[in-house]
Amino acid sequence: MLTIEGFKQALRNAQSEIEANKDILTDLDRAIGDGDHGINMSRGFEAVVAILDDDYATLGELSKKVGMTLMSKIGGAAGPLYGSAFVKAAPKFENAIEADFALVKEALAEASSAIKNRGKSEVGQKTMVDVWEPFLSDLQASDNFDAKLDELVKATEDMRATKGRASYFGENSRGTIDPGAMSSSIILKAILKEVE
Ligand SMILES: [Mg+2]
Secondary structure, three states: OEEHHHHHHHHHHHHHHHHHOHHHHHHHHHHHOOOOHHHHHHHHHHHHHHHOOOOOOOHHHHHHHHHHHHHHHOOOOHHHHHHHHHHHHHHHHOOOOEEOHHHHHHHHHHHHHHHHHHHOOOOOOOOOHHHHHHHHHOOOOOOOHHHHHHHHHHHOOOOOOOOOHHHHHHHHHOOOOOHHHHHHHHHHHHHHHHHO
16 A cells, blocks of 8 residues: 555655665766756755655645656756656545555556656657556566566667657667666656555
8 A cells, every 4th residue: 555654755765766876867867868867856856855744635635746846846858757747647646545556556657658748759769658658568566566677777778769868869879778767767666665
């Protein structure tokens, strides 16, 4: 079950993992982008942690507030993507004070399609969609979430980017993990850990 407290804990854990991996995210984005992903994600999740001391009546209310906060604080391409993910997941959690695995999966599927729609991207373009969509497509409660996510992140390394700033690097975009794929896996791991 994911409770409101559990969701808050997941976001706090995501923040500390992002902080711990800030330089790696920055280096990856420097290789195939503009080098701001670590800093942007760090700023966004620090702002999220700051709103967690407030009271929320439902998971939906919290998810919406998280999304609005990320949208205004992350900046770059990732801000609207992660922001809309949490905002669009919120209606699934609307009246819920806790969510079982099936409901969490439904909310994450909404988040995934929000990212796809906002980014106008498909699987195989070396973006965070390459984590979200395959991860959710056949997700079971019994899965080893971390191993599955690690595998999907690793798979972006050999891909050629055809979307976003990384696409300007053409063939040279191969050989670097997509930074958005990595930050996505950090967030998904943190949430699913609290559902278990
Ligand atoms: Mg960037």
